[in-house]
Amino acid sequence: MTPETWAKLREPFDLKDVEWRIGRSSGRDGRVSSALAFAYITRSAVYGRFDEVLGPENVQVEFVEWRAHATKCRISLFVDGKWIAREDVGVETDMEPIKGGATDALKRTASAWGVGRYLYYLPEGWVTLHPEADKNKPGVMWASHNDKKTNARTNFWWSPPALPEWARRRGVDLTQERELDMVRELIDAHASDPPYLRALYAGVDEYPVSDATRVAMRVMITEAGKRAAKPAEKT
Secondary structure, eight states: HHHHHHHHHHHOOOOOGGGEEEEEEEETTTTTEEEEEEEOOOOOHHHHHHHHHOOOEEEEEEEOOTTTTTTEEEEEEEETTTEEEEEEEEOOSSSSSSHHHHHHHHHHHHTTTTTTGGGGGGOOOOOOOEEEEEEEEEETTEEEEOOTTOOOEEEEEEEEOOEEEEEEEESOOOOOHHHHHHHHHHHHTTTHHHHHHHHHHGGGGGGSSSHHHHHHHHHHHHHHHHHHOOOOOOO
């Protein structure tokens, strides 16, 4: 395998392919005080990376049941005229046990080939907590905290941390495009409500989006406010 091919396999993913899940949360008396999230890549992103770099004809993926509640994945690549295989094991998850175990095994084995391995070196991902009033804002997600002492469950809303620069794929960043789509939908839904638009403008800095999206957001809100204030034309 050439150094160029190896580097392409190890390259960070577009932010649209990176998702987050809560790994640990803390709280008491029905209030969450902190939470830690882990970044991961999707199953389709793994297959896409191998297809993009090597072509589907040069990749073979096999799954076999391995002991109880575990799945082994073997990924073979056709490199320099021969097939080379690497494998690892994934454990079944609580939700969709068989599929979850296979996905876990796939990602672990892919990291043996360098795909997504950089995510293991990310700093701790402490999330930003939000009040329930923010639950419909772009980038805000829902999770549940289980109090081990009382077994009570508390819902909370959060947004993930920003990835460091070295963990971002060079080139076009599609995250802002996705942010703008969500912001545009929010503004369009309240386009005829000037008080809401004014409150939205005042709270732009609190939104968990990039600085560039905040600038565009202010412009879109201003334009929507002008249209809302303009008298309707008589027909």
